[in-house]
Amino acid sequence: MSRAALLVLADGRFPAGGHAHSGGAEAAVKAGRIRDARDLAAFCQGRLHTTGLTAAALAAAAARGVDPLELDDAADARTPSPALRATARRLGRQLMRAARATWPGEELDALATARPRGAHQPVVLGLTARSAGLTPEDAAHCAVYETVSAPATAAVRLLSLDPFEATAVLARLAPELDQVAGRAARAAYGSVDALPAASAPLLDIMAEGHAAWPVRLFAS
Structure with missing residues (x-):
């Protein structure tokens, strides 16, 4: 296991296309639901305990070695919005390109062949973590961090929010990120249906x- 590999995978500069997505923040800003750092914190917390938990469990299961095609079907079933399903597959396809260049492996190649239009991003994330020698909990941590970092970064651009305030939001959520990642990692050792x-x-x-x-401004 390499902690350095975890840092590379979680780095916002990793070329996986996430910078073009707001995690729902752009629509929330326009609707008046995010106006300041306090609203951003509430929005991120809500994402963390809902879609964040779901994504982290899928990523952890993929990192554990569960069949990624079965997990991809499970991700579809857990994503009722057609727009979000399309976004997840587009991000999965972009992450797959970066992953195969960075940590090439047969499992990544097999999933890319089976899902040429892209598998769901959390599934690809988990398989990438596995290829990089990371643990299911590492994959879960990456997933939950992405869940909150995308809206926080987007809010800086959308609201001209002070970057220090946005970063402070993430820092204050850190204990909850750990809790959700741990819960997701534990769930990954059950059946796919129970995720x-x-x-x-x-x-x-x-x-x-x-x-x-x-x-x-953002693709999603």
């Missing part, structure tokens, strides 16, 4: 509306 399926219906609704905007 968390927490959802945030308002995020799904906003994602569908955002996908139809003629002009937007």
Whole structure:
């Protein structure tokens, strides 16, 4: 296991395309649901305990060696919004390109062949972590961090929010990130059907509306 590999994978500069996505923050800002750092904290906390938990469990299961195709089907079932399913597969395809260049492996190649249009991003993330020699809990930590870091980064651009305030939001959420990642990693040792399926219906609704905007700063 390499802690340095974990840092590389979790680095926002890793070329996986995440910088173009707001994690729902752009639609929330336009709707007036995120106006300041306090609103951002509440938004990130909500994402963490719903879609974040679900994504982290899928990633941890993939890192454990569970069949990624079965997990990809499970991710589809846990993502009711067509817009978010398309986003997850697009991000999965982008992450796959970076992963195969960075930590090449037969399992990544096999998934890329089976899902040429992209597998769900959390599944690819978990398989990438596995290829990098990381643990299921490492994969879960990457997933939960991405869940909150995308909106926080986007809020800086969308609201001209002080970057120090946005970073402080993430720092204050750190204990909850650890708790959710641990819960997800433990769930990864059960059956696929028993993996968390927490959802945030308002995020799904906003994602569908955002996908139809003629002009937007972020892809999702």
